[in-house]
Amino acid sequence: MYSGNRSGGQGFWEGGGGAAGAEGPAPAGTLSPAPLFSPGTYERLALLLGSIGLLGVGNNLLVLVLYYKFPRLRAPTHLLLVNISLSDLLVSVFGVTFTFVSCLRNGWVWDTVGCVWDGFSSSLFDYEHHPDEYEAFKQCSFSEYLKTKKLTPNLQHFVLHSIAMTSESSCTTIDGLKATKNFLQCLGRFGNTPFLFPLYGQGEIPQCFCRMCAVFGGIYCLRHKVQCFVVDKESGRCKAIIDHFGQRINAKYFIVEDSYLSEDTCSNVQYKQISRAVLITDQSVLKTDSDQQISILIVPPAEPGACAVRVTELCSSTMTCMKDTYLVHLTCSSSKTAREDLESVVKKLFTPYAEAETDKEELTKPRVLWALYFNMRDSSGISRSSYNGLPSNVYVCSGPDGGLGNEHAVKQAETFFWEIFPGEEFCPPPPNPEDIIFDGDDKQSDTPGTNNIIMAKPESSKESKNLESPENHLQN
Known part of the structure; x- marks a missing residue:
């Protein structure tokens, strides 16, 4: 797997911050122009919050390490404890940090945006246990829910398009909360970003399951x-x-x-459609000094009610394109043909090949070397x-x-598995090589604490032959 390194959205932060209680006029956006408590009180609060944060990080991190290191602990019951520990760990890292730093500085040092984001992100990791917070917005869009949380328009835009990475018109409140929590929980697991991409492309995933x-x-x-x-x-x-x-x-x-x-x-199935575009370009749409990168960009819709376009750019390090070229995927829900839905975004981010040939000196955007537009049906x-x-x-x-x-594919596979094999563990962790016992090894089969894994065999040679002989397949 290849860990991506960037995500982007069209939006920016605004508002300044500064040390509250400093001499001179307070900067715009500062919430605490003067200390609320004495320096000694702030020191005690900092000590208390620091202790809570360290204990929360240490204890919950220990639970996660033990669960990962010892396969025998990977039971469905323990998975609930792991989920709780992970949520507590994220609260300790993201929730306590803002207040702890402010106590060290004798006042709130973050601006208005930081204050709102501190409360919003802290409650987000535990939103399932507080349904009253979003009960009235279940039938509303996620963007309407964000407007009620006193977030600035730019912060709403950032959460919607760069964290949740959802569409403003079609995403419900519950789906938006799940997407935002999933993004934050995946941070730092396998790299600096929450994204993973398989080497040689998505085709390696079904090959793995085969x-x-x-x-x-x-x-x-x-x-x-x-x-x-x-x-x-x-x-x-x-x-x-x-x-x-x-x-x-x-x-x-x-x-x-x-x-x-x-x-x-x-014959009676009503399919939705997806608009897709695949490009080969000569430069990265988000320039960086690194030659190993995956860029994900959400382009908000230009018209109200339209769908956002997701742009995924892969470099040659992912083994999906030649050196010094980039493979770009554009995806959105279809409203027209793929070219009509996506060509405006392509022209905004890239330079068509014909235009690049006529004026190479003013070429600032990546040049499109090859392009393909197509519509595909969505059977989900x-x-x-x-x-x-x-x-x-x-x-x-x-x-x-x-x-x-x-x-969606993982959830669907899990649902099928429970229907076919109720009570069995879905996708258990692979056993250690020393625990594998082959069929016929009677000496080791009585060893306590080992897991017997027997490879499946055809019941008879005749059945095996029937599977390979085309002339026998039509016999009922």
Whole structure:
């Protein structure tokens, strides 16, 4: 995995800050023009807050380290404690720091924006336990909720587009709070930013799950469209599928991506559309001295009601493009064709190749070397009842969506897993190599405290042969 190093949004900070209680006129935005307590009181408060902060960081960090170091502690019950510890750790780091520094300076040293952000960020990590704070805004947009928190317009803009990275028109209050909390909780986990990107591109993620599926005894069929289902008359469950090659595949459960289903099965499905653009450029849109970077930029809509455009720029260090070039992805929900939705943003950030050839001396923006615009369907959020004749043991997963991460895909995989294997642990941590016991190793199987992992095998050589022989697939 490759850790990105930047995120950006169109907005800026305003308001100044200074040491409260200093001689001379207080700077604009300072909340405490004079000390409220005596110096001795501030010293005691600083000592108390410092002790609370250090204990909070130390204790909660110890819990997280122990959970990470000892696999036997990774149980569902302990995961709740880890979640609480992580929230307390973030409150200790982000919530106590502002007040602690102010006590050392005998007064509030941050400006009005810092005061509002201190209270807003501290309550954000624990917003689930205070539903009364946002109960009246559940049906409202996240931008309307931010306006009620006395945040400045620029700070509202910054939270919406550079932290939550959501659309101003379509993002609800709950989704905005989740996105903001997720951003803040991911800071510092694997680098200086909350972003990770796989080397060689997003295609490495499904490849990883293909291998994981094979290791645990599953069958992964690539590029096999479903022509029809073979359904048992008594139970109504699917016992096999026939692909477009006429090959029969038997299994107890089937998980298939939406685009591999037949047109008859999807005839009643109403799909949303995503506008995409892929560019190859000669410079970075956000210039820096580093040659290893991933830039994420949210471009707010130019017109009210339109969707924001997310720009993701990858450098050659991610192994997705040639040296001295950059691969840029632009994504938004479709309202028109992809070119109509995205071309204005491309012209704002980049220089078309034809214009660059005519006037190279005044070239200040990155030059577009190659561009592709296309629309793709978004199958996320589709109800199971929308598909025709879908047996109960066939699960349809959605394809790529317009989200920044893969949260929807992970949530969907977890839901399918609980339906197929209720009571089992979802995606358990891999065992240590010394704990793996192979089938037939009777001497070590009685050793206490070890986890037995047995590789799945076909029940007979005949069944194995049936899976490989095309002439036997159509036999029922």
